[in-house]
Amino acid sequence: MRYVREFKGFAGIRLESDDIGTADDPSIILLHGFGQTRKIWEDVAVGLEQAGRHVINVDLRGHGGSDWPSDARYDFDAYVEDLRAVLGQMRTRPVVVAAMHSGWIATAALAEDAATLASGLILVDPQSESGAQSVRACAEELSASVGQGLAKPDYDERLLDIFDVDGSGARLLDSAPHINIPVLVVRGALGSGHRAENSTGYADAFPNAEAINVDGGGLLVNAERTEAFNGLLIDFLERKQPRFIPEYRSGSDARTLRDAMGCFATGITIITAHDADGKPIGLTANSFTSVSLDPPLLLVCIANNAGSAETLRSAQSFAVNVLQIGQQPVSNLFAGKGEDRFAGTRWEVGEYGAPILPSSLGIFECTRNALHEAGDHFLLVGKVEKASFEPRRDPLLYFRGKYRRLHFT
The missing domain is CATH 3.40.50.1820 (Alpha/Beta hydrolase fold, catalytic domain)
Structure with missing residues (x-):
């Protein structure tokens, strides 16, 4: 043609x-x-x-x-x-x-x-x-x-x-x-x-x-x-740039499945809470979605082997901080290990008790609603008690393992 x-x-x-x-x-x-x-x-x-x-x-x-x-x-x-x-x-x-x-x-x-x-x-x-x-x-x-x-x-x-x-x-x-x-x-x-x-x-x-x-x-x-x-x-x-389309079938290379999942472009969030001693904890996650408007529910998907997993399993309140394009260094910091993630990060205690990152694009302060086991992850469902956002900022995006930003046409 x-x-x-x-x-x-x-x-x-x-x-x-x-x-x-x-x-x-x-x-x-x-x-x-x-x-x-x-x-x-x-x-x-x-x-x-x-x-x-x-x-x-x-x-x-x-x-x-x-x-x-x-x-x-x-x-x-x-x-x-x-x-x-x-x-x-x-x-x-x-x-x-x-x-x-x-x-x-x-x-x-x-x-x-x-x-x-x-x-x-x-x-x-x-x-x-x-x-x-x-x-x-x-x-x-x-x-x-x-x-x-x-x-x-x-x-x-x-x-x-x-x-x-x-x-x-x-x-x-x-x-x-x-x-x-x-x-x-x-x-x-x-x-x-x-x-x-x-x-x-x-x-x-x-x-x-x-x-x-x-x-x-x-x-x-x-x-x-x-x-x-x-x-x-x-x-x-x-x-x-091969013409063939990579395929995953049950039992084959999990990396191919991960790459296929990476074709779904997402925003990036940092999930925050306090541990039993009152110390702030947080981790970077892009598996986040709205569940319901009435009642107002959302969920985040947390790996069982994440360093903050046990705290989040028991947390009665937590926050989802949706990142904007200027927060890529913060995303990297909270995705790493062995560092005091909050030491060099601006944060404060939210109205419902969880740590929040006030420079974020959007912030959802939640109380625990439910927890579901799902293979090597668990689904933490939260009831949104308060939500705020900054309409003049643009989101930090993630696609195929790399950070992205909006392209305006």
Whole structure:
């Protein structure tokens, strides 16, 4: 299946792409280099579709079928925000495949929150950081290659004088260590002198990267060694982003079940109470839910082996503190062991006797209603005696074993 799909880029610019394959398959975004269009990826896109991948093949602004802005917004940050906008409109986190100068754009776009935007990054023939001169030289080299199997360039020539990344090298080197998703750097061993000289050295800047040189890669390894390139690409994808869906069945690996449970995004709470000696205790928990409004009931799920489990089993009053984004350090503190969790934490005694954390997003002060055994956990049901919340704060979220935050669109 193939159709033309449009995305809204930075400042509302229209970005045109080919949407190829089935949307339920793992997604790949293809980004061409400057002086090219999405046509350069045609054979690669077909191979990826045949391998069971969903392909979004995008024309950059000022190229091919995408808008050529009248105000000539071809600066580096405009391209970065275009990519972030496209990623924000995807329904899944794709692998980004970026050729040549688009590698700069993708690296900068993923610098702050790679794991929430993409599931992998593949850099093809990454360029050395030499600004607009490199862009112009590569575009001219591509134009000279028409008739040798490369598509005729179709781009706004104004961008050659406007797109300038001089001085951005430090920015890219600062960005790479924060990109914790799988990264592959592919380079044609006989390619242009404008490429980064050593793909292995480039890959070293990322915490989770592999590097491969393709013999005889020529000017564009993805176009001139398509079969070899596709083989490397699909091998990497199958190892890092496999198509199969992990399954748990009774008696099999409990880790798979835990990972499946982690697909349900939750907030994070800290459950607090006083022990028999009046000492405050607390633990981090994300198994929390409302049970009833009449009567007002909630429950929390506590592991039997938790350090505070016995206190919570007998507590006649307790509090559920729903955390906000500024309380990630507090969440970590109360999830750890062997520390005085309250020593460096602002707290006070609530109206119904339990310790509360007043900086929280929401606080539920409860009296014990019921307790139910449930395997290696127990369910503590509380009657809500008092509830308060701060509407101007945002929640601290948890998804697939990592902290998250709301993304507003």
